Amino acid sequence: MATMESLIGLVNKIQRACTVLGDHGGQGMSLWEALPSVSVVGGQSSGKSSVLESIVGRDFLPRGSGIVTRRPLVLQLHKTQSGAEYAEFLHAPKRRFTDFAAVRKEISDETDRITGKTKQISNIPIHLSIYSPNVVNLTLIDLPGLTKVAVEGQSDSIVEDIENMVRSYVEKPNCIILAITPANQDIATSDAIKLAREVDPSGERTFGVLTKLDLMDKGTNATEVLEGRAYRLQHPWVGIVNRSQADINKNVDMIVARRKEREYFETSPDYGHLASKMGSEYLAKLLSQHLELVIRQRIPSIISMINKTIDELNAELDRIGRPVAADGGAQLYMILELCRAFDRVFKEHLDGGRPGGDRIYGVFDHQLPAALKKLPFDRHLSLKNVQKVVTEADGYQPHLIAPEQGYRRLIDGSITYFKGPAEASVDAVHFVLKELVRKSIAETEELKRFPSLQNDIATAANEALERFREESRKTVARLVEMESSYLTVDFFRKLHAAPEKKPEKNGNPPGPNNDHFHDTSLARIGSNVSAYIAMVSDTLKNTIPKAVVYCQVREAKRSLLTHFYAQVGRKEKERLSAMLDEDPQLMEKRTQIAKRLELYKAARDEIDAVAWK
Numbered sequence: 001m002a003t004m005e006s007l008i009g010l011v012n013k014i015q016r017a018c019t020v021l022g023d024h025g026g027q028g029m030s031l032w033e034a035l036p037s038v039s040v041v042g043g044q045s046s047g048k049s050s051v052l053e054s055i056v057g058r059d060f061l062p063r064g065s066g067i068v069t070r071r072p073l074v075l076q077l078h079k080t081q082s083g084a085e086y087a088e089f090l091h092a093p094k095r096r097f098t099d100f101a102a103v104r105k106e107i108s109d110e111t112d113r114i115t116g117k118t119k120q121i122s123n124i125p126i127h128l129s130i131y132s133p134n135v136v137n138l139t140l141i142d143l144p145g146l147t148k149v150a151v152e153g154q155s156d157s158i159v160e161d162i163e164n165m166v167r168s169y170v171e172k173p174n175c176i177i178l179a180i181t182p183a184n185q186d187i188a189t190s191d192a193i194k195l196a197r198e199v200d201p202s203g204e205r206t207f208g209v210l211t212k213l214d215l216m217d218k219g220t221n222a223t224e225v226l227e228g229r230a231y232r233l234q235h236p237w238v239g240i241v242n243r244s245q246a247d248i249n250k251n252v253d254m255i256v257a258r259r260k261e262r263e264y265f266e267t268s269p270d271y272g273h274l275a276s277k278m279g280s281e282y283l284a285k286l287l288s289q290h291l292e293l294v295i296r297q298r299i300p301s302i303i304s305m306i307n308k309t310i311d312e313l314n315a316e317l318d319r320i321g322r323p324v325a326a327d328g329g330a331q332l333y334m335i336l337e338l339c340r341a342f343d344r345v346f347k348e349h350l351d352g353g354r355p356g357g358d359r360i361y362g363v364f365d366h367q368l369p370a371a372l373k374k375l376p377f378d379r380h381l382s383l384k385n386v387q388k389v390v391t392e393a394d395g396y397q398p399h400l401i402a403p404e405q406g407y408r409r410l411i412d413g414s415i416t417y418f419k420g421p422a423e424a425s426v427d428a429v430h431f432v433l434k435e436l437v438r439k440s441i442a443e444t445e446e447l448k449r450f451p452s453l454q455n456d457i458a459t460a461a462n463e464a465l466e467r468f469r470e471e472s473r474k475t476v477a478r479l480v481e482m483e484s485s486y487l488t489v490d491f492f493r494k495l496h497a498a499p500e501k502k503p504e505k506n507g508n509p510p511g512p513n514n515d516h517f518h519d520t521s522l523a524r525i526g527s528n529v530s531a532y533i534a535m536v537s538d539t540l541k542n543t544i545p546k547a548v549v550y551c552q553v554r555e556a557k558r559s560l561l562t563h564f565y566a567q568v569g570r571k572e573k574e575r576l577s578a579m580l581d582e583d584p585q586l587m588e589k590r591t592q593i594a595k596r597l598e599l600y601k602a603a604r605d606e607i608d609a610v611a612w613k
């Protein structure tokens with residue numbers, strides 16, 4: 001069975017770890033909030049500081065007018081067996097304070113360090129551990145005193161700000177509320193009780209403390225309250241007699257004050273029957289026992305909360321990606337893996353599974369045929385142009401049988417027109433591929449965190465696509481040139497073999513100088529060339545896509561990043577690191593998650609170490 005010391009010590013440790021990692025409540029469900037704690041609340045001058053000092057048995061809290069406590073003070077008390085007595089702050093772990101006046105000054109200075117001298121308040125706690133033979137193991141959180149009016153130099157919102165901060169602590173279901181009320185004030189007007197009732201209506205986590213019993217008017221007493229008749233709480237009320245201002249001025253020792261308090265109750269005609277359950281020493285023990293009980297009850301739910309959070313944080317880390325390895329080999333491997341991930345997505349776009357590849361087919365199925373159809377062959381093979389070309393080709397000697405040169409020139413001239421649509425197909429496919437590269441980079445989940453590498457891959461892929469386009473352009477240009485370089489002779493032989501149309505009945509006999517004959521013959525040349533060109537067009541409609549796919553699409557699939565891989569392989573480690581530069585926001589997020597993960601794991605280890613049943 002875990003001991004009381006180990007349980008409270010356990011929570012102390014986890015609380016300290018929380019503060020180191022910036023987890024101190026007010027941030028949604030944090031570990032801090034899951035831990036049971038005791039918060040001290042009360043109106044100004046209700047005697048909060050006095051109660052705390054009395055529990056500790058030392059003067060160590062800053063005093064003064066106005067709002068002195070401006071940051072929560074997490075006071076962790078550790079009982080020592082050795083008799084050694086000292087204090088330590090979490091923010092100054094190497095310094096051991098044995099002079100408690102110096103502790104007081106350090107609390108003041110540390111308060112100012114965050115809030116400035118502006119008298120503003122801050123919810124970032126100061127952690128103070130006190131080791132002493134005169135304490136019980138207990139953790140108390142001292143909060144700013146509730147006030148009704150802002151004083152000189154404070155903003156009007158301070159009253160509300162303090163109340164909000166105090167409420168943010170006491171409203172947590174794991175907070176035990178130590179509600180301090182001076183006995184010389186009507187309990188109905190107590191700020192502490194008012195707030196406690198609001199956040200803990202059933203009173204199960206509120207401990208009522210009545211201070212200044214010695215200052216009550218003569219003839220009156222607080223038995224109504226202390227016996228639980230005036231205001232009922234689940235836990236018994238505890239009456240306290242702290243040092244008066246006069247005692248403080250006279251530097252009455254805390255241990256002496258404790259003794260005097262004990263004597264006060266033992267000899268009091270009003271409270272003698274309650275004496276064993278009154279006083280600051282009793283209060284400290286009561287709280288310590290209760291805190292231990294609560295911790296014991298909560299530990300299972302804390303463990304499950306810790307485990308759940310660890311799982312969630314791990315999943316989140318996986319989602320945003322683990323940190324980049326430091327050594328060059330691992331970085332190179334990572335870059336190649338990321339490139340492959342991109343390549344997979346890119347291929348899915350081309351092969352189907354992701355949209356986009358179909359747009360390439362669109363180029364071949366619509367764009368290219370439509371462009372071929374629009375070529376101005378009608379104009380080029382008009383009677384007038386045929387005549388012009390044929391005549392020019394014949395030179396000074398008109399042809400005898402067939403205008404061979406004319407045919408060739410007309411065909412060559414026509415074929416040149418195919419270059420336009422061929423290049424347009426190359427460009428269209430190039431832009432589709434470029435767009436797919438862009439899309440694939442954006443869709444590669446693994447690459448999201450590496451903007452520099454995204455850039456590098458985009459540049460490398462686009463350079464590769466440029467090279468493929470160049471190659472493709474040359475290839476389609478060649479296809480077109482090939483059509484000019486050697487004509488399909490059979491086509492014309494067949495034409496020649498086909499029976500010629502009979503001359504019209506009343507027509508003149510055929511003769512080279514006859515106009516009518518001339519026109520018919522030119523028209524026939526035009527239509528022959530046109531038919532031949534239609535055949536070439538059909539061929540190119542089929543071969544251009546083959547060339548484009550061969551040079552651009554197939555290459556993109558095969559070797560989009562081949563050059564890049566070779567370059568990366570030659571890179572220095574520094575350059576590799578630079579390629580794996582991450583989005584700074586993401587790095588920050590990862591650091592935060594990693595820190596929290598560290599905290600939760602440390603907490604789990606602490607709990608395991610206590611090995612309690």
Ligand SMILES: Nc1nc2c(ncn2[C@@H]2O[C@H](COP(=O)(O)OP(=O)(O)OP(=O)(O)O)[C@@H](O)[C@H]2O)c(=O)[nH]1
Pocket residue numbers: 042043044045046047048049050051064066068069145211212213214215240241242243244245246248
């Ligand atoms: N006689 C007597 N005086 C007390 C008692 N408790 C507190 N005082 C005096 O009341 C004054 C205020 O006490 P503190 O302990 O400073 O009260 P506080 O709530 O911490 O005050 P702030 O920090 O200013 O909000 C001091 O002068 C104390 O000496 C008590 O039980 N009896």
